Amino acid sequence: MIYLQLFLSFLQIGLFSFGGGYAAMPLIQGQVVTAHGWLTMSEFTDLITISQMTPGPIAINSATFVGIKIAGVPGALAATIGCILPSCVIVTLIAWLYLKYRNMDTLQSILSSLRPAVVAMIASAGVSILISAFWGSSASVSFTDTRWSLVLIFAVCVLLLRKFKMNPIWVMILAGVMKAGFSLIGG
Amino acid sequence: MKNRKEVLIKLFISTLYLSAFTFGGGYVIVTLMKKKFVDEYHWIEENEMLDLVAIAQSAPGAIAVNGAIVVGYKLAGLIGALTSIIATIIPPFVIISLISVFYAAFRSNVVISELLEGMQAGVGAVIASVVYEMGAGVAQSRSLPSILIMILSFIAACVFQVNVIYIVLVCIGLGIVRTVLHNRKEAGK
Numbered sequence: 001m002i003y004l005q006l007f008l009s010f011l012q013i014g015l016f017s018f019g020g021g022y023a024a025m026p027l028i029q030g031q032v033v034t035a036h037g038w039l040t041m042s043e044f045t046d047l048i049t050i051s052q053m054t055p056g057p058i059a060i061n062s063a064t065f066v067g068i069k070i071a072g073v074p075g076a077l078a079a080t081i082g083c084i085l086p087s088c089v090i091v092t093l094i095a096w097l098y099l100k101y102r103n104m105d106t107l108q109s110i111l112s113s114l115r116p117a118v119v120a121m122i123a124s125a126g127v128s129i130l131i132s133a134f135w136g137s138s139a140s141v142s143f144t145d146t147r148w149s150l151v152l153i154f155a156v157c158v159l160l161l162r163k164f165k166m167n168p169i170w171v172m173i174l175a176g177v178m179k180a181g182f183s184l185i186g187g
Numbered sequence: 188m189k190n191r192k193e194v195l196i197k198l199f200i201s202t203l204y205l206s207a208f209t210f211g212g213g214y215v216i217v218t219l220m221k222k223k224f225v226d227e228y229h230w231i232e233e234n235e236m237l238d239l240v241a242i243a244q245s246a247p248g249a250i251a252v253n254g255a256i257v258v259g260y261k262l263a264g265l266i267g268a269l270t271s272i273i274a275t276i277i278p279p280f281v282i283i284s285l286i287s288v289f290y291a292a293f294r295s296n297v298v299i300s301e302l303l304e305g306m307q308a309g310v311g312a313v314i315a316s317v318v319y320e321m322g323a324g325v326a327q328s329r330s331l332p333s334i335l336i337m338i339l340s341f342i343a344a345c346v347f348q349v350n351v352i353y354i355v356l357v358c359i360g361l362g363i364v365r366t367v368l369h370n371r372k373e374a375g376k
Contacts, residue, residue, distance in 0.1 A: 118241050182301075
Protein backbone atom coordinates (compact mmCIF):
# COMPACT_ATOMS: atom_id res chain seq x y z
CA MET A 1 0.00 0.00 0.00
CA ILE A 2 1.50 3.23 -1.22
CA TYR A 3 0.43 5.46 1.72
CA LEU A 4 2.08 3.14 4.19
CA GLN A 5 5.25 3.02 2.08
CA LEU A 6 5.41 6.80 1.92
CA PHE A 7 4.77 7.02 5.65
CA LEU A 8 7.49 4.50 6.53
CA SER A 9 10.09 5.98 4.17
CA PHE A 10 9.68 9.46 5.56
CA LEU A 11 9.53 8.11 9.10
CA GLN A 12 13.08 6.86 8.57
CA ILE A 13 14.14 10.20 7.13
CA GLY A 14 12.66 12.00 10.13
CA LEU A 15 14.27 9.61 12.58
CA PHE A 16 17.80 9.57 11.20
CA SER A 17 18.41 13.10 9.98
CA PHE A 18 20.47 14.73 12.69
CA GLY A 19 21.79 18.25 12.36
CA GLY A 20 18.98 19.58 10.21
CA GLY A 21 18.78 20.90 6.69
CA TYR A 22 21.40 19.56 4.35
CA ALA A 23 22.20 16.63 6.61
CA ALA A 24 18.84 15.18 5.56
CA MET A 25 19.56 15.43 1.84
CA PRO A 26 21.49 12.18 1.29
CA LEU A 27 18.89 10.30 3.37
CA ILE A 28 16.04 11.67 1.29
CA GLN A 29 17.88 10.81 -1.91
CA GLY A 30 18.48 7.27 -0.65
CA GLN A 31 14.81 6.66 0.07
CA VAL A 32 13.15 8.59 -2.70
CA VAL A 33 15.51 8.10 -5.65
CA THR A 34 17.54 4.98 -4.92
CA ALA A 35 15.26 2.73 -2.89
CA HIS A 36 11.83 3.49 -4.34
CA GLY A 37 12.45 5.33 -7.61
CA TRP A 38 9.69 7.84 -6.79
CA LEU A 39 11.76 10.66 -8.33
CA THR A 40 14.48 10.69 -10.99
CA MET A 41 17.80 12.28 -10.06
CA SER A 42 16.98 15.43 -12.03
CA GLU A 43 13.57 15.71 -10.38
CA PHE A 44 15.36 15.37 -7.07
CA THR A 45 17.72 18.22 -7.97
CA ASP A 46 14.70 20.34 -8.88
CA LEU A 47 13.20 19.51 -5.51
CA ILE A 48 16.33 20.77 -3.74
CA THR A 49 16.19 23.98 -5.80
CA ILE A 50 12.55 24.50 -4.87
CA SER A 51 13.39 23.87 -1.22
CA GLN A 52 16.05 26.53 -1.31
CA MET A 53 13.70 29.02 -2.89
CA THR A 54 10.73 28.46 -0.61
CA PRO A 55 10.17 28.51 3.13
CA GLY A 56 10.12 25.31 5.11
CA PRO A 57 12.60 22.54 5.95
CA ILE A 58 13.90 20.37 3.09
CA ALA A 59 12.52 17.18 4.65
CA ILE A 60 8.99 18.58 4.92
CA ASN A 61 9.15 20.05 1.42
CA SER A 62 10.30 16.70 0.03
CA ALA A 63 7.57 14.83 1.85
CA THR A 64 4.94 17.11 0.36
CA PHE A 65 6.45 17.11 -3.14
CA VAL A 66 7.00 13.36 -3.36
CA GLY A 67 3.70 12.51 -1.67
CA ILE A 68 1.70 14.66 -4.10
CA LYS A 69 3.51 13.29 -7.12
CA ILE A 70 3.04 9.65 -6.09
CA ALA A 71 -0.34 9.64 -4.38
CA GLY A 72 -1.91 13.10 -4.38
CA VAL A 73 -2.73 15.14 -1.28
CA PRO A 74 -3.42 12.09 0.95
CA GLY A 75 0.04 10.80 -0.04
CA ALA A 76 1.58 14.15 0.88
CA LEU A 77 -0.15 14.01 4.25
CA ALA A 78 1.03 10.45 4.93
CA ALA A 79 4.63 11.36 4.06
CA THR A 80 4.60 14.60 6.08
CA ILE A 81 3.15 12.93 9.17
CA GLY A 82 5.75 10.16 8.88
CA CYS A 83 8.47 12.77 8.62
CA ILE A 84 7.49 14.75 11.74
CA LEU A 85 6.37 11.90 13.98
CA PRO A 86 9.86 11.01 15.32
CA SER A 87 10.51 14.69 16.08
CA CYS A 88 7.21 15.01 17.93
CA VAL A 89 7.92 12.08 20.20
CA ILE A 90 11.62 12.67 20.84
CA VAL A 91 11.55 16.45 21.21
CA THR A 92 8.53 16.39 23.50
CA LEU A 93 10.25 13.80 25.66
CA ILE A 94 13.46 15.85 25.94
CA ALA A 95 11.49 19.05 26.58
CA TRP A 96 9.57 17.30 29.35
CA LEU A 97 12.82 16.08 30.96
CA TYR A 98 14.31 19.55 30.61
CA LEU A 99 11.38 21.32 32.27
CA LYS A 100 11.32 18.74 35.05
CA TYR A 101 15.02 18.49 35.88
CA ARG A 102 16.49 21.81 34.78
CA ASN A 103 17.22 22.86 38.36
CA MET A 104 19.64 19.97 38.82
CA ASP A 105 23.28 21.07 39.11
CA THR A 106 24.57 18.76 36.40
CA LEU A 107 21.93 19.82 33.92
CA GLN A 108 22.57 23.47 34.75
CA SER A 109 26.23 23.01 34.09
CA ILE A 110 25.59 21.19 30.82
CA LEU A 111 23.23 23.93 29.70
CA SER A 112 25.63 26.71 30.57
CA SER A 113 28.27 25.00 28.43
CA LEU A 114 25.79 24.53 25.59
CA ARG A 115 24.39 28.07 25.41
CA PRO A 116 27.49 29.79 24.00
CA ALA A 117 27.86 26.95 21.48
CA VAL A 118 24.29 27.50 20.30
CA VAL A 119 25.07 31.17 19.67
CA ALA A 120 28.15 30.09 17.71
CA MET A 121 26.18 27.59 15.60
CA ILE A 122 23.56 30.19 14.73
CA ALA A 123 26.39 32.57 13.77
CA SER A 124 27.92 29.90 11.58
CA ALA A 125 24.61 29.30 9.78
CA GLY A 126 24.40 33.07 9.22
CA VAL A 127 27.88 33.14 7.69
CA SER A 128 27.05 30.39 5.20
CA ILE A 129 23.83 32.14 4.18
CA LEU A 130 25.76 35.37 3.61
CA ILE A 131 28.50 33.65 1.63
CA SER A 132 25.87 32.12 -0.63
CA ALA A 133 24.13 35.50 -0.95
CA PHE A 134 27.26 37.55 -1.69
CA TRP A 135 29.06 35.08 -3.95
CA GLY A 136 26.22 32.94 -5.25
CA SER A 137 27.22 29.52 -6.39
CA SER A 138 30.63 30.66 -7.71
CA ALA A 139 33.30 28.33 -6.47
CA SER A 140 35.67 30.88 -4.98
CA VAL A 141 35.14 33.77 -2.59
CA SER A 142 36.94 36.64 -4.29
CA PHE A 143 36.71 40.40 -4.39
CA THR A 144 35.83 40.64 -8.08
CA ASP A 145 33.05 38.05 -7.89
CA THR A 146 31.29 39.84 -5.06
CA ARG A 147 27.72 40.83 -5.82
CA TRP A 148 27.88 44.31 -4.35
CA SER A 149 24.17 45.01 -4.71
CA LEU A 150 23.53 42.25 -2.17
CA VAL A 151 26.23 43.54 0.16
CA LEU A 152 24.54 46.94 0.03
CA ILE A 153 21.13 45.38 0.72
CA PHE A 154 22.63 43.52 3.66
CA ALA A 155 24.06 46.75 5.10
CA VAL A 156 20.72 48.57 4.70
CA CYS A 157 18.93 45.67 6.41
CA VAL A 158 21.32 45.66 9.36
CA LEU A 159 20.77 49.41 9.75
CA LEU A 160 16.97 49.03 9.63
CA LEU A 161 17.09 46.25 12.23
CA ARG A 162 19.56 47.77 14.67
CA LYS A 163 18.89 51.47 14.37
CA PHE A 164 15.19 51.57 13.54
CA LYS A 165 14.16 48.29 15.22
CA MET A 166 12.15 47.33 12.16
CA ASN A 167 10.21 44.05 12.16
CA PRO A 168 12.55 41.33 10.75
CA ILE A 169 9.96 39.87 8.40
CA TRP A 170 9.39 43.24 6.75
CA VAL A 171 13.14 43.72 6.49
CA MET A 172 13.44 40.38 4.65
CA ILE A 173 10.63 41.21 2.24
CA LEU A 174 12.11 44.66 1.62
CA ALA A 175 15.47 43.03 0.86
CA GLY A 176 13.81 40.92 -1.84
CA VAL A 177 12.02 43.93 -3.31
CA MET A 178 15.27 45.96 -3.37
CA LYS A 179 17.08 43.23 -5.28
CA ALA A 180 14.25 42.92 -7.81
CA GLY A 181 14.25 46.73 -8.13
CA PHE A 182 18.04 46.86 -8.71
CA SER A 183 17.87 44.32 -11.49
CA LEU A 184 15.05 46.21 -13.20
CA ILE A 185 17.09 49.45 -13.10
CA GLY A 186 20.27 47.68 -14.11
CA GLY A 187 18.39 46.14 -17.04
CA MET B 188 0.78 33.97 31.82
CA LYS B 189 -2.55 34.89 30.28
CA ASN B 190 -5.31 32.39 29.75
CA ARG B 191 -4.51 29.28 27.81
CA LYS B 192 -6.82 29.81 24.87
CA GLU B 193 -5.34 33.22 24.12
CA VAL B 194 -1.81 31.81 24.35
CA LEU B 195 -2.72 29.00 21.96
CA ILE B 196 -4.27 31.35 19.41
CA LYS B 197 -1.29 33.70 19.54
CA LEU B 198 1.08 30.74 19.36
CA PHE B 199 -0.71 29.35 16.32
CA ILE B 200 -0.78 32.66 14.45
CA SER B 201 2.81 33.61 15.17
CA THR B 202 4.22 30.15 14.34
CA LEU B 203 2.22 30.10 11.11
CA TYR B 204 3.53 33.53 10.20
CA LEU B 205 7.14 32.66 11.10
CA SER B 206 7.04 29.40 9.20
CA ALA B 207 5.81 31.14 6.06
CA PHE B 208 8.97 33.27 6.07
CA THR B 209 11.71 30.81 7.05
CA PHE B 210 13.75 31.02 3.92
CA GLY B 211 17.22 29.61 4.39
CA GLY B 212 16.88 26.83 6.89
CA GLY B 213 16.06 26.06 10.48
CA TYR B 214 18.23 28.66 12.18
CA VAL B 215 16.23 31.43 10.59
CA ILE B 216 13.00 30.32 12.25
CA VAL B 217 14.86 29.92 15.51
CA THR B 218 16.13 33.52 15.39
CA LEU B 219 12.69 34.79 14.44
CA MET B 220 11.12 32.81 17.29
CA LYS B 221 13.58 34.42 19.68
CA LYS B 222 12.52 37.88 18.46
CA LYS B 223 8.84 37.03 18.81
CA PHE B 224 8.61 34.99 22.01
CA VAL B 225 11.52 36.46 23.97
CA ASP B 226 11.71 40.10 22.89
CA GLU B 227 8.13 40.82 21.91
CA TYR B 228 5.82 38.63 24.02
CA HIS B 229 8.26 37.99 26.92
CA TRP B 230 6.89 34.46 27.24
CA ILE B 231 10.34 32.86 27.40
CA GLU B 232 13.61 34.08 28.91
CA GLU B 233 16.66 34.48 26.71
CA ASN B 234 18.66 31.72 28.46
CA GLU B 235 15.72 29.39 28.37
CA MET B 236 15.34 30.05 24.63
CA LEU B 237 18.95 29.02 24.07
CA ASP B 238 18.27 25.79 25.99
CA LEU B 239 15.23 25.13 23.83
CA VAL B 240 17.30 25.71 20.69
CA ALA B 241 19.88 23.23 21.98
CA ILE B 242 17.12 20.65 22.43
CA ALA B 243 15.78 21.32 18.92
CA GLN B 244 19.32 20.99 17.66
CA SER B 245 20.21 17.72 19.31
CA ALA B 246 17.07 15.75 18.43
CA PRO B 247 16.69 14.22 14.96
CA GLY B 248 14.54 15.97 12.37
CA ALA B 249 14.28 19.47 10.97
CA ILE B 250 15.32 22.26 13.36
CA ALA B 251 12.32 24.40 12.44
CA VAL B 252 9.92 21.59 13.31
CA ASN B 253 11.77 20.67 16.51
CA GLY B 254 11.96 24.34 17.53
CA ALA B 255 8.22 24.72 17.08
CA ILE B 256 7.60 21.61 19.19
CA VAL B 257 9.80 22.67 22.14
CA VAL B 258 8.47 26.21 22.20
CA GLY B 259 4.87 25.02 21.94
CA TYR B 260 5.40 22.40 24.64
CA LYS B 261 7.08 24.87 26.97
CA LEU B 262 4.23 27.39 26.57
CA ALA B 263 1.19 25.12 26.70
CA GLY B 264 2.13 21.45 27.10
CA LEU B 265 1.15 18.81 24.57
CA ILE B 266 -1.67 20.91 23.12
CA GLY B 267 0.83 23.71 22.61
CA ALA B 268 3.27 21.40 20.84
CA LEU B 269 0.49 20.15 18.58
CA THR B 270 -0.69 23.70 17.85
CA SER B 271 2.72 24.99 16.86
CA ILE B 272 3.63 21.93 14.81
CA ILE B 273 0.44 22.17 12.75
CA ALA B 274 1.05 25.88 12.22
CA THR B 275 4.65 25.17 11.16
CA ILE B 276 3.66 22.48 8.66
CA ILE B 277 0.84 24.36 6.92
CA PRO B 278 2.88 26.98 4.99
CA PRO B 279 5.44 24.63 3.37
CA PHE B 280 2.71 22.08 2.71
CA VAL B 281 0.50 24.57 0.88
CA ILE B 282 3.36 26.30 -0.94
CA ILE B 283 5.01 23.09 -2.19
CA SER B 284 1.65 21.67 -3.24
CA LEU B 285 1.03 24.75 -5.38
CA ILE B 286 4.56 24.86 -6.73
CA SER B 287 4.61 21.22 -7.72
CA VAL B 288 1.78 22.17 -10.07
CA PHE B 289 3.37 25.36 -11.44
CA TYR B 290 7.03 24.44 -11.12
CA ALA B 291 8.18 25.13 -14.68
CA ALA B 292 6.69 28.64 -14.73
CA PHE B 293 7.89 29.42 -11.20
CA ARG B 294 11.45 28.36 -11.90
CA SER B 295 11.92 30.50 -14.98
CA ASN B 296 10.39 33.66 -13.54
CA VAL B 297 13.17 36.28 -13.33
CA VAL B 298 11.45 38.58 -10.83
CA ILE B 299 10.83 35.71 -8.42
CA SER B 300 14.43 34.53 -8.54
CA GLU B 301 15.73 38.11 -7.96
CA LEU B 302 13.30 38.53 -5.07
CA LEU B 303 14.48 35.31 -3.49
CA GLU B 304 18.14 36.26 -3.92
CA GLY B 305 17.57 39.58 -2.21
CA MET B 306 15.74 37.91 0.64
CA GLN B 307 18.84 35.83 1.33
CA ALA B 308 20.78 39.00 2.13
CA GLY B 309 17.89 40.12 4.35
CA VAL B 310 17.87 36.80 6.20
CA GLY B 311 21.63 37.15 6.73
CA ALA B 312 21.07 40.58 8.26
CA VAL B 313 18.40 39.27 10.65
CA ILE B 314 20.69 36.48 11.83
CA ALA B 315 23.64 38.87 12.18
CA SER B 316 21.56 41.17 14.33
CA VAL B 317 20.31 38.42 16.64
CA VAL B 318 23.77 36.86 16.92
CA TYR B 319 25.17 40.26 17.87
CA GLU B 320 22.66 40.57 20.72
CA MET B 321 23.18 37.05 22.00
CA GLY B 322 26.95 37.14 21.56
CA ALA B 323 27.11 40.40 23.51
CA GLY B 324 25.14 38.66 26.27
CA VAL B 325 27.73 35.89 26.47
CA ALA B 326 30.63 38.37 26.37
CA GLN B 327 29.11 40.46 29.16
CA SER B 328 28.84 37.42 31.41
CA ARG B 329 32.65 37.73 31.69
CA SER B 330 32.81 33.98 32.02
CA LEU B 331 36.00 32.81 30.34
CA PRO B 332 34.77 29.23 29.71
CA SER B 333 31.59 30.52 28.04
CA ILE B 334 33.48 32.92 25.79
CA LEU B 335 35.99 30.22 24.85
CA ILE B 336 33.22 27.73 24.09
CA MET B 337 31.53 30.29 21.87
CA ILE B 338 34.68 31.09 19.89
CA LEU B 339 35.83 27.49 19.53
CA SER B 340 32.38 26.24 18.52
CA PHE B 341 32.17 28.95 15.90
CA ILE B 342 35.53 27.97 14.44
CA ALA B 343 34.58 24.29 14.48
CA ALA B 344 31.20 24.84 12.82
CA CYS B 345 32.13 27.58 10.38
CA VAL B 346 35.74 26.87 9.38
CA PHE B 347 36.00 23.12 9.83
CA GLN B 348 32.35 22.31 9.05
CA VAL B 349 32.12 19.98 12.03
CA ASN B 350 28.68 18.35 12.29
CA VAL B 351 26.70 20.24 14.95
CA ILE B 352 25.80 17.00 16.69
CA TYR B 353 29.44 16.56 17.73
CA ILE B 354 29.62 20.13 19.01
CA VAL B 355 26.52 19.54 21.11
CA LEU B 356 27.92 16.25 22.45
CA VAL B 357 31.29 17.80 23.36
CA CYS B 358 29.53 20.63 25.22
CA ILE B 359 27.37 18.13 27.13
CA GLY B 360 30.57 16.28 28.09
CA LEU B 361 32.19 19.53 29.17
CA GLY B 362 29.19 20.36 31.32
CA ILE B 363 29.41 17.01 33.09
CA VAL B 364 33.17 17.39 33.66
CA ARG B 365 32.62 20.88 35.05
CA THR B 366 30.06 19.62 37.58
CA VAL B 367 32.29 16.77 38.67
CA LEU B 368 35.27 19.10 39.14
CA HIS B 369 33.11 21.61 40.98
CA ASN B 370 31.74 18.93 43.32
CA ARG B 371 35.25 17.65 44.08
CA LYS B 372 36.35 21.14 44.96
CA GLU B 373 33.37 21.52 47.29
CA ALA B 374 34.08 18.16 48.90
CA GLY B 375 37.76 19.03 49.34
CA LYS B 376 36.95 22.14 51.36
